[in-house]
Amino acid sequence: DADVTQTPRNRITKTGKRIMLECSQTKGHDRMYWYRQDPGLGLRLIYYSFDVKDINKGEISDGYSVSRQAQAKFSLSLESAIPNQTALYFCATSDGGGYGYTFGSGTRLTVV
Amino acid sequence: GQNIDQPTEMTATEGAIVQINCTYQTSGFNGLFWYQQHAGEAPTFLSYNVLDGLEEKGRFSSFLSRSKGYSYLLLKELQMKDSASYLCAVTGGTDSWGKFQFGAGTQVVVTP
Numbered sequence: 001d002a003d004v005t006q007t008p009r010n011r012i013t014k015t016g017k018r019i020m021l022e023c024s025q026t027k028g029h030d031r032m033y034w035y036r037q038d039p040g041l042g043l044r045l046i047y048y049s050f051d052v053k054d055i056n057k058g059e060i061s062d063g064y065s066v067s068r069q070a071q072a073k074f075s076l077s078l079e080s081a082i083p084n085q086t087a088l089y090f091c092a093t094s095d096g097g098g099y100g101y102t103f104g105s106g107t108r109l110t111v112v
Numbered sequence: 113g114q115n116i117d118q119p120t121e122m123t124a125t126e127g128a129i130v131q132i133n134c135t136y137q138t139s140g141f142n143g144l145f146w147y148q149q150h151a152g153e154a155p156t157f158l159s160y161n162v163l164d165g166l167e168e169k170g171r172f173s174s175f176l177s178r179s180k181g182y183s184y185l186l187l188k189e190l191q192m193k194d195s196a197s198y199l200c201a202v203t204g205g206t207d208s209w210g211k212f213q214f215g216a217g218t219q220v221v222v223t224p
Contacts, residue, residue, distance in 0.1 A: 033211075040120075042199065042216035043155075058211075090154060100145045100201070101212065103154035 003027050006091050006104035013081050013111055021076045021107050023091030031094040032074040033101070034058075034066060036087040043090065049074055081111040116215035118200050123221045124190055132185045132218045134200035141204040145212065146174050146185045149197045158185070158198075187220070195222045 004025045013019050023032065030051050035043040035058075045058030047066040055066060063085060067075045078085055088108050092101035115137045124130040136144070143162045147155035159169055161176035161183060173186040187194055197217040 035214075040216055043201075043214040045211065045213075048211060088152075100147070100157045100160060101155070103156070105154050106152075108152075 004104040010108045025093045029093035033092045034076045035090045083111045118215040118218045121219040134183045145201045147199040
């Protein structure tokens with residue numbers, strides 16, 4: 001099993017719909033992150049959490065919300081999806097040390 | 113905030129050497145990381161530098177000069193499987209060691 005699992009892998013949704021992307025990890029890491037990746041823009045931080053009671057906005061949090069249900073689970077929600085939220089979304093975990101992030105396999109989201 | 117710049121694309125021949133440069137401007141610095149990302153896949157950790165100098169890991173080496181805000185990733189004995197995007201990421205600043213800012217990535221194309 002993967003260390004960081006994202007579901008779904010692919011999703012097509014309509015404008016205005018609410019959608020949740022889920023992330024679970026078996027690394028035992030306290031720190032979890034949500035990034036989106038767009039061509040030419042690289043990875044941009046949406047939200048991050050350093051423990052269950054700690055949630056922080058990243059550089060592009062508008063239109064998104066998160067929930068840290070447990071140390072191992074961190075979900076990202078789009079309350080009312082819009083087409084410019086079409087992107088590849090990555091969840092990542094970290095122990096804050098010198099090995100950087102462990103990424104999930106990504107969720108390709110298309111909003112039509 | 114942080115600005116991270118790296119070239120968009122580089123092409124090299126199988127067996128050759130390629131150097132990917134990364135410059136950054138940060139309000140604080142704790143470390144610089146390099147990730148490899150194949151198309152449609154998750155980034156994977158390659159190397160990190162905290163102190164000035166060269167870190168070597170097999171065919172890959174990474175160099176850091178903190179005073180110049182400069183790093184490079186050196187890929188030697190290029191193989192076709194090295195065709196991928198290479199992401200430079202910096203962590204630092206006053207808030208945390210564990211939060212990364214990514215460059216847009218350098219697409220390396222290895223030709224026969």
